[in-house]
Structures are given as C-alpha cells and as structure tokens.
Amino acid sequence: MSGLKLTNVKKSFGAVEVIRGVDLDIADKEFVVFVGPSGCGKSTLLRMIAGLEQISGGDLFIGDERMNDVDPSKRGIAMVFQTYALYPHMSVRENMGFALRFAGANRAEIEGRVAEAARILELEPLLDRRPGQLSGGQRQRVAIGRAIVRHPDVFLFDEPLSNLDAELRVHMRIELARLHQELKTTIIYVTHDQVEAMTLADKIVVLRDGRIEQVGSPLELYDDPDNIFVAGFIGSPK
Ligand code: ADP
Numbered sequence: 001m002s003g004l005k006l007t008n009v010k011k012s013f014g015a016v017e018v019i020r021g022v023d024l025d026i027a028d029k030e031f032v033v034f035v036g037p038s039g040c041g042k043s044t045l046l047r048m049i050a051g052l053e054q055i056s057g058g059d060l061f062i063g064d065e066r067m068n069d070v071d072p073s074k075r076g077i078a079m080v081f082q083t084y085a086l087y088p089h090m091s092v093r094e095n096m097g098f099a100l101r102f103a104g105a106n107r108a109e110i111e112g113r114v115a116e117a118a119r120i121l122e123l124e125p126l127l128d129r130r131p132g133q134l135s136g137g138q139r140q141r142v143a144i145g146r147a148i149v150r151h152p153d154v155f156l157f158d159e160p161l162s163n164l165d166a167e168l169r170v171h172m173r174i175e176l177a178r179l180h181q182e183l184k185t186t187i188i189y190v191t192h193d194q195v196e197a198m199t200l201a202d203k204i205v206v207l208r209d210g211r212i213e214q215v216g217s218p219l220e221l222y223d224d225p226d227n228i229f230v231a232g233f234i235g236s237p238k
C-alpha cells in the first residue's frame with residue numbers, strides 16, 4: 001500500500017513561507033498531476049515528498065508510516081527530473097544499473113532489473129549505446145529506466161517532458177500512460193502542459209502561491225472550476 005497523506009504541510013526558506021499548509025490524500029496507484037504557475041511550489045512539494053527538502057511543518061505519510069524524518073533512500077520513492085544527467089561515458093545498461101550497483105545489489109539482480117526496465121521502455125536494442133548516440137526521447141526513457149530499476153512504490157516526475165519537442169512530448173505522454181498501466185505504482189507528476197494534465201491524471205491538484213486552489217478529476221475541473229484562476233489553467237471559461 002503506497003498511498004500518501006499530507007496534512008498541513010509547510011515549507012519556509014528563511015522567513016519566506018513557500019508552501020503554506022497543504023492537505024492532500026493520494027490513493028495507492030493513483031496518477032496525480034500538480035499544475036500551477038511557475039514559483040507556486042510544485043517542485044518544493046515534490047522534493048519534500050522525496051525527502052530532498054526538510055518539511056518545516058505538518059506531516060507526510062506514505063502508506064502508514066510517517067516519513068517527515070525518514071532518509072530519502074528508505075521512502076520507496078524514485079524521482080525523475082526535467083534535467084536528467086546521464087553518465088556520458090557509460091552505456092545505457094550501465095546508466096540504468098549504476099544506482100543498484102552503488103546500493104550493493106548483486107550482478108544477477110541488476111541484470112534482471114535492467115532487462116525488465118529495458119523491456120518496459122522498449123530500450124532493448126539500445127542497451128549498449130552511450131547517451132551521445134541517443135535521441136532526446138530515448139535519453140529521457142533511460143532516465144525513467146534508472147528510476148524503474150529501483151522498483152519504487154511511488155514515482156515523482158518533475159516536468160520530465162518539458163525539454164522535448166512537441167511531437168516527442170505527445171509520444172512520451174502515451175508511453176507514460178502505458179507505463180502507469182504496466183507498473184501499477186502511485187505517480188505524482190508535475191507539468192506546465194494542460195493537455196498532459198488532462199490526459200494523464202486521475203486527479204489534478206491546482207496549486208497557487210503555496211496553497212491548493214482546487215483538487216478534482218480532469219473532468220470535474222474542466223466542467224466546474226471553482227474560480228477564474230483554475231479555469232485559466234484547466235477548465236472551460238466560467
Ligand atoms: P515551481 O516548481 O512551482 O516553479 P518551486 O517549488 O521551485 O516552484 O519554488 C517555490 C518558491 O520557493 C519560489 O518562490 C522559489 O523561489 C522558492 N524556492 C525554491 N527553492 C528555494 C531555496 N532552496 N531557497 C530559497 N527559496 C527557494
């Protein structure tokens with residue numbers, strides 16, 4: 001069980017409160033999308049869930065466990081960033097296996113997991129290439145592969161497609177939907193792209209200035225936005 005629960009979660013940097021009391025329930029295996037203007041706190045919220053930022057106030061539960069002070073490596077979470085640095089001197093296979101090797105997994109286990117990720121992401125023919133010999137979309141799939149091999153309960157994606165061109169984004173969107181079907185994990189996904197949010201999300205969370213403005217299914221937000229702000233992001237004009 002890997003649902004998440006955030007209660008009154010806050011984050012301050014110095015005197016500035018950038019996350020101002022977020023309450024949110026995410027069901028096991030749900031695909032949740034965070035949208036909102038630049039600077040509203042989407043990345044900060046993800047980084048707190050991942051354990052890359054300390055939570056200033058409130059509680060974070062993953063499953064039944066309070067995670068506020070749990071080490072990032074013990075949260076069952078893997079994060080895929082917008083800018084993902086692959087190791088240029090390593091093959092695709094080595095890039096995907098590296099973190100496992102680092103964590104002390106044995107060779108058979110690493111090989112098995114890399115093979116599984118390569119199958120899911122259709123990277124099998126490319127396993128011996130280096131990043132420099134891949135297209136942008138292929139490189140992004142390798143970055144996702146590095147997360148998949150860790151068998152996380154929860155995937156966090158921070159604008160993973162925003163550096164790709166429009167055509168590739170459409171393709172990757174379809175891939176991500178398929179990935180969610182196949183992996184059956186909880187996904188929290190940040191995007192600027194309204195179409196991405198509408199097509200991928202079970203539930204959309206609209207953020208504004210460190211707070212949740214509205215939560216709902218794509219259809220609920222589209223048909224019945226609470227206000228002009230939400231309408232501007234997702235819905236039809238009210
Ligand atoms: P988003 O991802 O929605 O664009 P962020 O979560 O990156 O927004 O940032 C939210 C706010 O927190 C912004 O005002 C940003 O400047 C501020 N912020 C983010 N990280 C830091 C930090 N390490 N130190 C100080 N302020 C930060």
Ligand code: MG
Binds near residue numbers: 042043044
């Ligand atoms: Mg961000």
